[in-house]
Amino acid sequence: xxxxxxxxxxxxxxxxxxxxxxxxxxxxxxxxxxxxxxxxxxxxxxxxxxxxxxxxxxxxxxxxxxxxxxxxxxxxxxxxxxxxxxxxxxxxxxxxxxxxxxxxxxxxxxxxxxxxxxxxxxxxxxxxxxxxxxxxxxxxxxxxxxxxxxxxxxxxxxxxxxxxxxxxxxxxxxxxxxxxxxxxxxxxxxxxxxxxxxxxxxxxxxxxxxxxxxxxxxxxxxxxxxxxxxxxxxxxxxxxxxxxxxxxxxxxxxxxxxxxxxxxxxxxxxxxxxxxxxxxxxxxxxxxxxxxxxxxxxxxxxxxxxxxxxxxxxxxxxxxxxxxxxxxxxxxxxxxxxxxxxxxxxxxxxxxxxxxxxxxxxxxxxxxxxxxxxxxxxxxxxxxxxxxxxxxxxxxxxxxxxxxxxxxxxxxxxxxxxxxxxxxxxxxxxxxxxxxxxxxxxxxxxxxxxxxxxxxxxxxxxxxxxxxxxxx
Numbered sequence: 117x118x119x120x121x122x123x124x125x126x127x128x129x130x131x132x133x134x135x136x137x138x139x140x141x142x143x144x145x146x147x148x149x150x151x152x153x154x155x156x157x158x159x160x161x162x163x164x165x166x167x168x169x170x171x172x173x174x175x176x177x178x179x180x181x182x183x184x185x186x187x188x189x190x191x192x193x194x195x196x197x198x199x200x201x202x203x204x205x206x207x208x209x210x211x212x213x214x215x216x217x218x219x220x221x222x223x224x225x226x227x228x229x230x231x232x233x234x235x236x237x238x239x240x241x242x243x244x245x246x247x248x249x250x251x252x253x254x255x256x257x258x259x260x261x262x263x264x265x266x267x268x269x270x271x272x273x274x275x276x277x278x279x280x281x282x283x284x285x286x287x288x289x290x291x292x293x294x295x296x297x298x299x300x301x302x303x304x305x306x307x308x309x310x311x312x313x314x315x316x317x318x319x320x321x322x323x324x325x326x327x328x329x330x331x332x333x334x335x336x337x338x339x340x341x342x343x344x345x346x347x348x349x350x351x352x353x354x355x356x357x358x359x360x361x362x363x364x365x366x367x368x369x370x371x372x373x374x375x376x377x378x379x380x381x382x383x384x385x386x387x388x389x390x391x392x393x394x395x396x397x398x399x400x401x402x403x404x405x406x407x408x409x410x411x412x413x414x415x416x417x418x419x420x421x422x423x424x425x426x427x428x429x430x431x432x433x434x435x436x437x438x439x440x441x442x443x444x445x446x447x448x449x450x451x452x453x454x455x456x457x458x459x460x461x462x463x464x465x466x467x468x469x470x471x472x473x474x475x476x477x478x479x480x481x482x483x484x485x486x487x488x489x490x491x492x493x494x495x496x497x498x499x500x501x502x503x504x505x506x507x508x509x510x511x512x513x514x515x516x517x518x519x520x521x522x523x524x525x526x527x528x529x530x531x532x533x534x535x536x537x538x539x540x541x542x543x544x545x546x547x548x549x550x551x552x553x554x555x556x557x558x559x560x561x562x563x564x565x566x567x568x569x570x571x572x573x574x575x576x577x578x579x580x581x582x583x584x585x586x587x588x
Contacts, residue, residue, distance in 0.1 A: 120374070120381045125340035128378035129319050129371050137370045141170035151180050158187055158424040161194065166373035169425035173369055173417060181417070188420035188448045191427045195519055197562075199500045199532045200492055201452040202485070203252040203290070204245055205434070207461045208233055208272055212258025214294075214331030218317070218362060218395055218406065221258045223331065231461035232263050235275045242276050244464040246284025248456055248485045249543035251501040251535065253286055254313065259294035259332060266300045269293060273307045283542045283584055288503035290355070294333065295342035301349025310506045311388050312346045313355035314339075318363040319371030327362060343375070347383045352512025354379070355432070357391030360418070361409045369418060376426055385513045389430040389452065390422060396436050396478050416444050423449025428519050435481040439491070442481060446497065456485035489539065490548040493555050500532035501539055504587035526565050527588045530572035533559055534586050537579045 118130035144150050154168045164172075172184055209232035212221040220228055233241065245253065253276065257264045269291070276286050291304055292313040304312065318324050321336050328334045343354045356375055358368040372390065380386040394415065395406055410418070422431060431450045433442055435457040442453060457479055458464050483491070489499045504527065505515050518524050533556050540552040556576065563569040568588065575586040 120378050122378075123341065123344055123382065125337040126321065129340060129374055131321060133374070134319070134367055134370050137167050137170050138366050140167055141174040141366070141370075144171050145174035145176050147171075148177065148180070151175055151177065155180065155183055155187065158191075161191060161427050163427055164425040166370045166377060166425075169373055169421050170366065170370050172424065173366065173421045184417075184424065185420050185448060188423040191423055192447070192449050192451070195427055195524070196430075196451045197498075197525060197529055198496060198559075199451070199498045199502075199528060200446065201252070201430075201500045201502065202250070202489070203254055203452060203454055204248075204250045204464075204485075205256050205292075205454060205457055205459065206238075206241060206245065206253045206276075207459060207463070208238070208255060208257040208269070209260070209264045210258050210461050211260040211263035212331075213260050214258070214333040215329045216317075216331075216333060217327050217329070218359065233272075233462060235271065237462060237465070238272055238275050239279055240465040241462060242279045242286060243281045243284070246279070246281050246286065247543070248464075249284075249489075249501070249539045250456075250485065251286060252288045252290070252310070252503055254290045254292055254454075256292050264293075266296065266303060270303055270307050273304075273309065277308065283538070285585075287585075288506050292355075295339045296345075298345045298349045301346045301351055305350040309351070310503070310511075311353040311355045312343075312351045313357070313389070313391070314342050314346075315357040315359055315391065315393065316340065316372070316375070317359045318368060319358065319375070320363045320367055323363050340375075343379060343387075344382065347379070352385070353388035353506075353515070355389035355391060356387045357393060357432075359393050359395055360415070361395035361406050364408055365410050365414060365418065369421070373422075373425055376429070385516055386426060387429055388511075388515070389432050390426065391432040391434070392419060392422070393434060393436050396480070412441050412444070415441065416448060419445045419450060420448040428516055435479045438480040439483065443495065446492075446495070453488070455488035456483070457481075486543070486545050486548050489544070490551055493548070493551045496555075498529075498532045498555065498559060499536055499539070500528070501535035502528065502531040502587070504528075504531045507587065526563065526568045529559070530563050530568055530575075531587050533572060534575055534579060537576050538584055541579060 117127055118133035119127045122128050158164055210221045211230055213223055216222050273289050276289055288310040290311040291309045324336050346354050358372055376386045430452055432452040433450045434454045492499045540549045
């Protein structure tokens, strides 16, 4: 029984509804009249249902596929402009009691180096990240109530926010930890986190239970209903995601959008972000053992169809993807990327060894943050280190109303330019600084309101003279 308003995982992610959706999409993948109607609806920027989006994903008409790509690119520009938010993952601990078959942290992997950072080690990691120029982190930790209890996570967050080094400061901490209780989500909210992120891995219940044979993560309902508990705990911004390659991508795509619809129906606001990771090589893990991998063309179409289906939702692509792949999907809907990432515990302060087997997955884009920043600017994107909306309380429905009204250009655009200016002054190479200064001069004129534009110009001069942390 499919019910988007239900709080029961098997009702708002109904297996029968997903299968019916896939059958409907397959039947209509060359229905030109229907596809035209769906594209026309998407052009209204009000989003699409999971069934409508599934039809576009299956569409085989090349001319219409090009329309979908062009529309995705235009919607991205309309709501997010040419800004790309920068972040880095920070792995706190790889101790884990789960048996996930696709993750090297699984309990039975006896030859992985298990590590848990002390607060002093975290301090060194954060200083290293600040010295790179990062302002926003995504915390990662395995599920282990003994080694990684919620109190440890909260202590780590407090430590991170307390560290001020030269002009560096981590202004926003997002958290990607295992599903937990409403009470613990309240604690995370009170600790001042930004977004709570949790990948579903797969929405296919039977596959999910096989891929998670042991440990608390085996409980499909508890994991799938985590976002409801997070919102009940007062966390306005949550981030969804699936690990493409575990199950058939068409199934995951439809179910992912059903989850977004559920959050919109129950809480009045959908996911703040959607991530689209693909399974990668890691210690004790062979991606070829999973038969559902997707190529770059399918990956790009998934990104484009998500963008037209949920036009207001941010989209994240990590360093799992190559430079070439990331460049392709940046235009189609991605609004956040990581840069200079390390996926091992303690990988920033102490360079990762070639034989280090504590990485969660192999990084495909191994460039430094400075190289990624310059690359983005060469592509005419604005790398943004902005965290203003979180710090001004513009989260959840307040952020969405700002986005939908179009006023985001008078907040996010100048904030992006000012945080980029900070990066150029404090961390950039000479080549990156030269490119960035020219980009700022060009982009300052694209701030719609004259008053905001003038204040931004004044603040840019103040940043040049040593002041920091301006925001609209």
